[in-house]
Amino acid sequence: MIEPSLVYKALAYSSNIALMAAGITMIYMSTETFNFAHASKVSWGMYFVYTFYNFFGGHPYIYVPVAAILTGLIGVAMYLTFNRYLLKRGAGMITLMMSTLGADLILLALLNILADYLSRVHKLYSRQIRMEIYDFTVAGIPFSTLIALIIVVTLTASIHLFLTKTKFGIAMRATIENPNLAGILGINPELVYLTSWFIGGALAGLGGALLVFIMAGYPVIGQYLIVTMFAGSIVGGLYSIYGSLLGGFLVGLSEYLGIWWLSTLFGGKMLAYRQVIPLVAMVVALLFFPQGLGGIKWGKVAKVVRGERS
Amino acid sequence: MQPKGTVGRSEYILETKNLVKRFGGLVAVNNVNIKIKRQTVTMLMGPNGAGKTTFVNTCTGVLKPDGGRVIFDGKDITGWPPHKIYASGFVRTFQIPEPFKSLTVLENILVAMKNPGESPLRAPWKRSWVKHEEENLKRAFSILMRVGLDKYWDWEAYKLGGGQLKMLEVARALAVGAKLIALDEPIGGVDPVYANDILSYVRRLKDDLKLTFLLIEHRIDIALPFADYVYVMDRGKVIAEGTPDEVANNPKVIEIYIG
Amino acid sequence: MIELGQLYILIRYILIDFAISMIVTLSLNFELGIAAIAQFGRVLAVEIGAYVAGGLTGRILAYTIPELRQYSGAEYSNHLINFKLVDTINRTLLEHNALLSIGILILTLALAAIIGGIVGWLTSYPAIRLKEAYLGITLLAFGDVVMLIAQNYDPIVGATQGVSVPDPFRWARPYSFEAALIIALILAGLTFIFFEMLVRSPFGRALKAMRDDEVAAKVYGKDIVKLRTYALIIGSAFAAMAGAYYTMYIGSCKAFTYTRLTWTFWPWAFMMLGGTGNNVGIAVGVLIFVIVRTIIINYKTYLEPFVPFDPIWLEPMFVGVVIILLSVFRPQGLIPEKPAFTIKKRRIRSIIEIMRKQAS
Numbered sequence: 047m048i049e050p051s052l053v054y055k056a057l058a059y060s061s062n063i064a065l066m067a068a069g070i071t072m073i074y075m076s077t078e079t080f081n082f083a084h085a086s087k088v089s090w091g092m093y094f095v096y097t098f099y100n101f102f103g104g105h106p107y108i109y110v111p112v113a114a115i116l117t118g119l120i121g122v123a124m125y126l127t128f129n130r131y132l133l134k135r136g137a138g139m140i141t142l143m144m145s146t147l148g149a150d151l152i153l154l155a156l157l158n159i160l161a162d163y164l165s166r167v168h169k170l171y172s173r174q175i176r177m178e179i180y181d182f183t184v185a186g187i188p189f190s191t192l193i194a195l196i197i198v199v200t201l202t203a204s205i206h207l208f209l210t211k212t213k214f215g216i217a218m219r220a221t222i223e224n225p226n227l228a229g230i231l232g233i234n235p236e237l238v239y240l241t242s243w244f245i246g247g248a249l250a251g252l253g254g255a256l257l258v259f260i261m262a263g264y265p266v267i268g269q270y271l272i273v274t275m276f277a278g279s280i281v282g283g284l285y286s287i288y289g290s291l292l293g294g295f296l297v298g299l300s301e302y303l304g305i306w307w308l309s310t311l312f313g314g315k316m317l318a319y320r321q322v323i324p325l326v327a328m329v330v331a332l333l334f335f336p337q338g339l340g341g342i343k344w345g346k347v348a349k350v351v352r353g354e355r356s
Numbered sequence: 357m358q359p360k361g362t363v364g365r366s367e368y369i370l371e372t373k374n375l376v377k378r379f380g381g382l383v384a385v386n387n388v389n390i391k392i393k394r395q396t397v398t399m400l401m402g403p404n405g406a407g408k409t410t411f412v413n414t415c416t417g418v419l420k421p422d423g424g425r426v427i428f429d430g431k432d433i434t435g436w437p438p439h440k441i442y443a444s445g446f447v448r449t450f451q452i453p454e455p456f457k458s459l460t461v462l463e464n465i466l467v468a469m470k471n472p473g474e475s476p477l478r479a480p481w482k483r484s485w486v487k488h489e490e491e492n493l494k495r496a497f498s499i500l501m502r503v504g505l506d507k508y509w510d511w512e513a514y515k516l517g518g519g520q521l522k523m524l525e526v527a528r529a530l531a532v533g534a535k536l537i538a539l540d541e542p543i544g545g546v547d548p549v550y551a552n553d554i555l556s557y558v559r560r561l562k563d564d565l566k567l568t569f570l571l572i573e574h575r576i577d578i579a580l581p582f583a584d585y586v587y588v589m590d591r592g593k594v595i596a597e598g599t600p601d602e603v604a605n606n607p608k609v610i611e612i613y614i615g
Numbered sequence: 616m617i618e619l620g621q622l623y624i625l626i627r628y629i630l631i632d633f634a635i636s637m638i639v640t641l642s643l644n645f646e647l648g649i650a651a652i653a654q655f656g657r658v659l660a661v662e663i664g665a666y667v668a669g670g671l672t673g674r675i676l677a678y679t680i681p682e683l684r685q686y687s688g689a690e691y692s693n694h695l696i697n698f699k700l701v702d703t704i705n706r707t708l709l710e711h712n713a714l715l716s717i718g719i720l721i722l723t724l725a726l727a728a729i730i731g732g733i734v735g736w737l738t739s740y741p742a743i744r745l746k747e748a749y750l751g752i753t754l755l756a757f758g759d760v761v762m763l764i765a766q767n768y769d770p771i772v773g774a775t776q777g778v779s780v781p782d783p784f785r786w787a788r789p790y791s792f793e794a795a796l797i798i799a800l801i802l803a804g805l806t807f808i809f810f811e812m813l814v815r816s817p818f819g820r821a822l823k824a825m826r827d828d829e830v831a832a833k834v835y836g837k838d839i840v841k842l843r844t845y846a847l848i849i850g851s852a853f854a855a856m857a858g859a860y861y862t863m864y865i866g867s868c869k870a871f872t873y874t875r876l877t878w879t880f881w882p883w884a885f886m887m888l889g890g891t892g893n894n895v896g897i898a899v900g901v902l903i904f905v906i907v908r909t910i911i912i913n914y915k916t917y918l919e920p921f922v923p924f925d926p927i928w929l930e931p932m933f934v935g936v937v938i939i940l941l942s943v944f945r946p947q948g949l950i951p952e953k954p955a956f957t958i959k960k961r962r963i964r965s966i967i968e969i970m971r972k973q974a975s
Contacts, residue, residue: 080748080751080752127939128939128942128943131943132942132943137942137946138747139747139748140647140653140747140748140751141942141946143748143751144883144887144938144942145938145939145942145943147880147883147935147938148884148934148935148936148937148938148939148942149935149939150935151880151931151932151934151935151938152931152932152935152936152939153935154931154935155928155929155930155931155932155935156928156932158924158925158928159924159928162923162924162925162928163923163924166923166924167923269876273755273756273759276752280749280752315767318763318766318767319763319764319767321759321760321763322760322763322764325756325759325760325763326760328752328753328756329741329753329756329757332741332745332749332752332753333740333741333744333745333753416834417833417834418830418833418834437833437838438830438833438834439833439834439836439837439838439839442833442834442835442836443836447834447835448834450830450831450834454828454830454831455827455828455831456823456824456827456828456831456832457827457828458823458826458827458892458952458954459820459823459824459827459954460954460956462963463820463954463956463957466817466820466957467817467820467821467824467835468835468836470836471817472817473816473817473818473957474817474818474821475818476813476818476845476849478818479812479813479816479817479818479819480809480812480813480816482812482816485816485817486957486958489817489957489958490958490966493958493963493966494966494970497966497967497970498970501970501971501974506967506971509963509967510954510960512954528835532835532836
């Protein structure tokens with residue numbers, strides 16, 4: 047039988063992956079930029095919580111929103127320093143992607159410098175951070191699980207409200223769908239891009255900051271998780287925030303529970319292959335369902351299932 | 357024995373039978389039947405949006421047809437990929453020039469010609485293809501001289517102006533050594549005197565090299581005298597055909613051009 | 616003041632790093648710069664080559680020695696016996712036999728090229744179906760999966776423990792390093808010449824035509840599927856050779872050495888700096904990066920007392936900054952691509968002069 051604690055962890059992990067995947071999709075939808083720097087932003091999210099807690103005390107959970115805002119600002123900085131110019135020049139997808147890789151290397155280097163600084167000057171064990179002990183339970187459910195699920199649900203609802211009910215949200219949708227139209231409507235597309243870089247970055251940091259309560263963090267953890275995040279975003283179809291939330295959740299869940307299942311069947315050795323699951327999910331999605339979950343014609347599937355001819 | 361798909365040699369080099377191409381609800385090419393006689397200049401005329409370019413795209417494999425057949429030189433080429441259609445001797449130009457931007461003008465022509473050095477196994481052995489390449493070079497350069505681009509032979513294509521790119525399109529198609537060349541608005545935006553010059557060169561090539569041309573034009577004035585036979589398309593359908601004189605006096609044609 | 620001996624060692628490292636990175640980057644440039652394939656999985660072919668050198672050559676050699684034959688199967692890569700096996704191979708077969716050593720080196724490179732080529736051919740399945748970033752991420756995933764498996768499945772190259780690699784340079788002792796260096800430079804030179812020949816052939820021109828305008832290339836007779844596949848096979852074969860050579864030169868093969876950072880993203884940065892599509896530019900880009908990298912690695916101890924962190928992190932920072940600056944200010948790189956003619960320009964001139972005279 048599967049342990050309840052494992053299920054809770056799986057739910058928390060998948061929710062956080064969903065947040066990160068939504069961040070990737072957000073930035074990709076508005077600027078066509080596959081953001082490799084998402085990796086380091088997730089790690090930074092973890093380290094923000096860790097560092098602030100060690101310096102200022104209190105409960106580590108209170109630094110989660112701070113971490114999200116700061117990584118959001120990193121996103122804004124990326125947009126303003128280079129992404130903006132590349133978009134203006136009409137640079138191709140590959141150049142856009144490569145430039146974020148450059149940013150990822152810088153963020154990775156800076157994070158390692160921070161980790162070195164914390165360990166050398168402040169004698170903290172910063173190469174591997176463990177904060178699971180600060181998690182607590184609410185009505186028997188770990189707070190890390192509860193808050194992650196609540197955030198995913200609220201986010202889904204609020205993104206819906208934001209994009210359909212607020213003026214700026216509608217403008218944002220218009221800009222993403224047709225940048226020229228936005229100009230005609232008197233919307234500044236740059237503000238829209240800026241906002242999506244902020245939200246996208248914040249989602250990465252938020253996911254990372256929450257993840258630190260269920261697993262050990264280290265400076266390159268983002269580079270390991272990026273594959274799962276991309277997988278979630280791609281399985282979600284890359285052009286839908288809801289799709290990416292769902293895709294990220296499913297990929298995270300299948301990774302967590304899938305490897306648990308495989309290890310009960312074939313032994314603990316299987317745990318090492320954990321990453322293969324999201325990788326396979328991603329490649330299968332790209333090659334066979336390039337439109338992702340959103341692109342599958344569910345009506346047709348239902349017909350086929352019911353045995354009718356399409 | 358005839359190879360598979362062979363229909364037999366006829367006096368027509370290209371024949372379409374009820375060719376259909378749809379884009380969603382729009383029928384861009386609607387049951388088009390066109391026959392092109394060997395060694396003629398056949399013109400396909402019609403206003404913008406008549407479906408002329410879509411017709412060429414569907415014939416040359418750039419688009420897959422939704423219905424009907426394309427018979428080229430006795431072979432059913434319906435739905436073939438473009439490179440196979442090229443290999444069987446049918447090339448086309450693009451209305452909006454699509455040059456290979458980073459290649460020089462000369463290479464834009466050379467790349468369109470067949471060369472054994474395109475095989476990766478032979479590519480490193482220059483000796484196996486250089487003779488062929490020099491022959492190609494001579495042919496390519498004479499065409500460049502003909503269309504007046506020889507001065508620019510070592511310029512990258514992206515440096516050329518609009519009219520020059522149009523000529524590069526034509527030159528590239530002429531160099532292939534194809535049996536049928538579809539020229540999609542080759543003289544659009546080119547000055548009339550030059551346009552006349554180019555079209556008479558096309559006619560001469562037709563006779564000298566026994567080529568067949570499909571000339572696509574939306575204007576009625578300049579090109580018409582150079583054609584042997586004319587089809588007129590409007591809104592996806594062939595509405596008239598005949599000799600240039602017949603077509604020019606056809607009330608339906610006059611109507612679409614006025615209306 | 617640097618001592619002469621130190622300087623010599625430094626230059627040796629720079630040159631061998633240059634030679635191997637050069638082969639990898641040239642292969643990447645051929646696929647991306649010339650054929651426009653978003654090769655974000657360069658590491659895949661490199662690691663395959665490394666596993667050939669680490670896992671296959673040694674097994675073949677162990678099989679030829681009767682008393683080792685029983686270990687040439689899965690247990691070859693068991694780290695408890697592997698180092699003894701390889702040591703025996705080195706001492707009995709390779710140490711005193713320069714000819715055999717060179718033969719083994721060539722055999723390993725050939726096997727790596729063939730298997731790398733097959734891997735390249737396999738990757739053409741997504742490469743034909745996907746575009747740009749989508750393809751890039753798929754290839755990246757392939758590279759990661761293979762590394763993950765090799766890192767955890769003992770019978771390939773001993774998983775995390777790694778394996779020792781038969782040393783084909785031992786006969787040259789005490790000049791093994793020099794031998795490895797000279798051969799590496801020769802290989803890099805040959806690779807450069809080979810790719811230059813390809814770029815200056817009708818084949819290379821067809822690839823560039825495909826890169827510039829795929830639809831026009833199709834209409835003018837280029838079989839896109841075949842061209843992409845050829846480019847992937849050739850590029851991957853060379854990348855695999857580089858991986859195999861690197862493994863033989865460092866003498867051990869550990870799966871985690873072959874990360875996407877070192878073998879995909881670094882070559883990308885070299886290529887972007889030098890000039891995408893231009894082999895000469897690639898050489899310049901690789902050289903600059905390799906010099907900077909070696910300097911950082913070698914002189915970090917001098918900087919160490921002054922900063923509260925490991926100066927090694929300055930390297931990714933430097934690469935990151937260079938990548939961003941290049942993509943914003945100089946996407947064409949230091950030495951932009953120039954037209955490459957199939958026939959010497961002078962020869963073309965003389966042919967067209969004759970034609971012009973005839974015409975007038």
